[in-house]
Amino acid sequence: MYIGLDLGTSGLKGILIDEAQTVLAEATAPLTVQRPHDGWSEQSPAAWIAAAEIVMDRLAAHGLGDVRGIGLSGQMHGATLLDSADEVIRPCILWNDTRSAAEAADLDGDPMFRRITGNIVFPGFTAPKLLWVRNHEPRNWERVATVLLPKDYLRLWLSGEYAAEMSDAAGTSWLDTGARDWSDDLLAATGLARANMPRLVEGAAISGNLRAALAARWGLPAGVVIAGGGGDNAASGVGVGVVRAGEAFVSLGTSGVLFAANAGYQPSPETAVHTFCHALPDTWHQMGVILSATDSLNWYAGLVGEAAATLTGGLGALQSPGKPLFLPYLGGERTPLNNATIRGAFLGLEHATDKAAGTRAVLEGVTFAFRDCRDALAATGTKLEKLIAVGGGSRSDYWLGAIATALNVPVLLPQAGDFGGAFGAARLAIMATTGAGAEIATLPPIARQIDPSPALTAAFDAGHARYHAAQAAIATLG
Incomplete structure (x- = not known):
């Protein structure tokens, strides 16, 4: 069996599938968005963990002793900022937050960003959010040790691993999209370095294993694989074939x-x-x-x-x-x-x-x-x-x-x-665990x-x- 977890903006969804990709169970937990100012959109990462606990508790009622892998999908672009002790510095700035429009325009004015990333630097992307924090919240900026995307904060909680995958990383304005690697030049242009980033894996690769304490809590076997997963749309692409x-x-x-x-x-x-x-x-x-x-x-x-x-x-x-x-x-x-x-x-x-x-x-x-x-x-x-x-x-x-x-x-x-993000994440878990490829991502x-x-x-x-x-x-x- 395999689990797919999809961290959306309005809720977290989990599904349990078998080897034939039949959905055996599903569960959801709601999330809310805070909008303290016009154009702002934030969530507390602690709310994601609480939602994941609710979802996993509900899935566990169906028996998870045969689970081999977990895949992750999630909302893209969110700036989840951790200090050196992995404490969350401030609420996550979400994909639909537009406060960093000026910073995005500044970065987009540098031809290097479009040339390396293949994209405009949009205000919703992650890099301009970090510049906004540097410009408007200098004390928070000084504490930044690690930048994670939302689903990758769940990964850290599940496995203890700092990892991201290519589809989500491509929406940060820090990835060399053609080379599928962080760009040191783009990171340096925003005052960061590779040391502030999680390591990169492919979505169908193994990023780590479920922590023993969580496996025991929900009745999963030891060594359950955590797949790289995908940003919500890429995971949905896998889910719908x-x-x-x-x-x-x-x-x-x-x-x-x-x-x-x-x-x-x-x-x-x-x-x-x-x-x-x-x-x-x-x-x-x-x-x-x-x-x-x-x-x-x-x-x-x-x-x-x-x-x-x-x-x-x-x-x-x-x-x-x-x-x-x-x-x-x-x-x-x-x-x-x-x-x-x-x-x-x-x-x-x-x-x-x-x-x-x-x-x-x-x-x-x-x-x-x-x-x-x-x-x-x-x-x-x-x-x-x-x-x-x-x-x-x-x-x-x-x-x-x-x-x-x-x-x-x-x-x-x-x-x-x-056939959405959670299903695609579960398919990616199958791939990471068994070595299967795109052939299992059939059209519905x-x-x-x-x-x-x-x-x-x-x-x-x-x-x-x-x-x-x-x-x-x-x-x-x-």
Whole structure:
């Protein structure tokens, strides 16, 4: 048996699978985000440990005596700062925190960063967060001995090992993404050195073993392997079987991701596309990332006082985009804007605008943001022939129909089951433990395919054009 742990922003999920990759049990524990100032987003690493204890306690009720390996997946980019005694210095600065926009711009102004990492230095990445700490919290900066990504703090607790893997490390702005190694020059440019970083392993490699005390607590055998694992999107790619060139998925989670696997390293930072290492050796991937996907829908649901599922469930058949227009920039945007200060907007409201019209506008706005990502990927030569849909938003057929039509690609919906980050982490645990490779990362059984609606293609093209005009109009408002 194998365990996958996925440390998300809103919760930690664990699954238990057998040798045939059948899910035997799963458990979740919620997490909350603290936002003490505008643009800030933080979590306490102690909350991650508490959540992991809850999840492991619940999985242990199913019997873990045959577990051979544990894989880790997690939210990327978070700056978890430890002192020389491994004490957490301050709350972790999360992926969707935009406070370090000025520091990111400074680093991105140095051509070395794009040349070595293959990416723009986004405010959400880890390196500019460390500069922000140096500039604004000098006492905390002086204490920094080790910088870990969120899931790698869990690894330290589980195994006592300081380790990271390539897919997550690629989102720090410190990795030579083509060489799959830390860049001493980039670290030095931010006042750090290799000694402040965890050692690097591949996602399907062994990073350590479960500590004896924890194994005894949960009834696991001695020597359980801890796999390198993957950043949340790379692990989801492994979970949904998108590990070979030409395969892609769209993730409708808190954030939104358009993810394509690549056999080689083909960066194009000017497009604001993320080019990262995949969780498997000698494999890379590209992503268009939007910061607010289901987060936008949940925000709107809270505004109108109705559950998101109720709002989307009553929409009926796909319609042409209406007059109301929503721009989903609740906390800035990445692909293709790279703008931490831009904020969202509702436009075109009228007396006839009701909750249903507002819901459609929110879904369409996020859909058009995905279309922008599609266009950015296309500029690098990546062509999407079909998409597998994952994440909570994929429960809305209306939303998937809008995406299929706006992007003009079929969207495939897997059969019921967990094919996300936790499942991918468990697959990586199998690989690390047994020596298996990408062949076990098969595509999931598909329940149905949602095709583009030719009758609405022109209307969605026109809606996207309106979206772009509105985008330009609000860009300077902040």
